[in-house]
Amino acid sequence: MRSPTKSKQPRVAIQRLYRGLHGYYDLSGDEEDRILRARSSSMYGEIMPAATEALLDHLNLGPKDVLYDLGSGLGKFVIQAAMSRPLKKCVGIELASSRARIAREMLHEVRRAGLLETKDVHLEEGDFMRHDLSDATAIYTCSTAFPATLVDRMVFRLSSLKKGLLLASVRDLDDNPYFEQVDELRLDMSWKRRSRVYIYRLIRSRRI
Numbered sequence: 370m371r372s373p374t375k376s377k378q379p380r381v382a383i384q385r386l387y388r389g390l391h392g393y394y395d396l397s398g399d400e401e402d403r404i405l406r407a408r409s410s411s412m413y414g415e416i417m418p419a420a421t422e423a424l425l426d427h428l429n430l431g432p433k434d435v436l437y438d439l440g441s442g443l444g445k446f447v448i449q450a451a452m453s454r455p456l457k458k459c460v461g462i463e464l465a466s467s468r469a470r471i472a473r474e475m476l477h478e479v480r481r482a483g484l485l486e487t488k489d490v491h492l493e494e495g496d497f498m499r500h501d502l503s504d505a506t507a508i509y510t511c512s513t514a515f516p517a518t519l520v521d522r523m524v525f526r527l528s529s530l531k532k533g534l535l536l537a538s539v540r541d542l543d544d545n546p547y548f549e550q551v552d553e554l555r556l557d558m559s560w561k562r563r564s565r566v567y568i569y570r571l572i573r574s575r576r577i
């Protein structure tokens with residue numbers, strides 16, 4: 370059993386909770402096959418806890434917001450967000466079952482320790498291209514390693530969500546009629562310091 374620190378600072382608590390745990394291990398053949406069938410990539414990498422804090426401050430989300438992490442890995446971003454502020458809901462979706470399982474175990478620990486500001490938190494195993502995202506008001510995706518074709522399909526899918534949706538993507542989007550870039554941040558990722566993170570707003574929704 371892990372003991373998340375009672376620190377008031379979620380980023381300190383996250384570091385303590387995940388100490389010695391990382392996502393840079395080989396996935397099983399079945400997990401790799403599943404990700405290939407989804408025409409995606411299993412490559413791992415993480416946003417650093419101080420960068421998560423900066424991104425959350427920038428997005429300035431509140432109790433009416435529903436935040437998703439598409440490709441949530443071990444769940445650090447979702448758990449830190451849920452520990453930091455009271456959102457309406459916070460969801461991570463991860464296709465690799467072993468990563469999703471670790472994420473759910475960590476969520477169980479922070480919930481048990483009473484450290485969640487957001488109560489409605491889910492870390493689910495699945496393909497974000499098939500998951501219902503209709504209530505999303507903000508999305509983060511560490512999309513650097515996703516194939517360009519997946520990013521294009523993802524943009525098209527997200528363009529049917531609610532107008533005003535905020536999208537923070539580690540990969541920049543090709544020009545499209547739906548999303549307008551509103552900011553560019555420099556945030557530390559596990560593979561590169563001061564990596565670019567692009568913030569978009571959905572200005573033209575396909576939703577009828």
Ligand SMILES: C[S@@+](CC[C@H](N)C(=O)[O-])C[C@H]1O[C@@H](n2cnc3c(N)ncnc32)[C@H](O)[C@@H]1O
Nearest residue numbers: 409413414415416440441442463464496497511
């Ligand atoms: C670079 S990691 C990001 C981890 C986490 N979001 C972070 O930033 O700390 C990307 C994750 O997306 C997952 N992934 C790739 N395609 C996916 C899909 N279609 N649905 C759900 N997860 C996916 C990979 O297995 C990987 O764990």
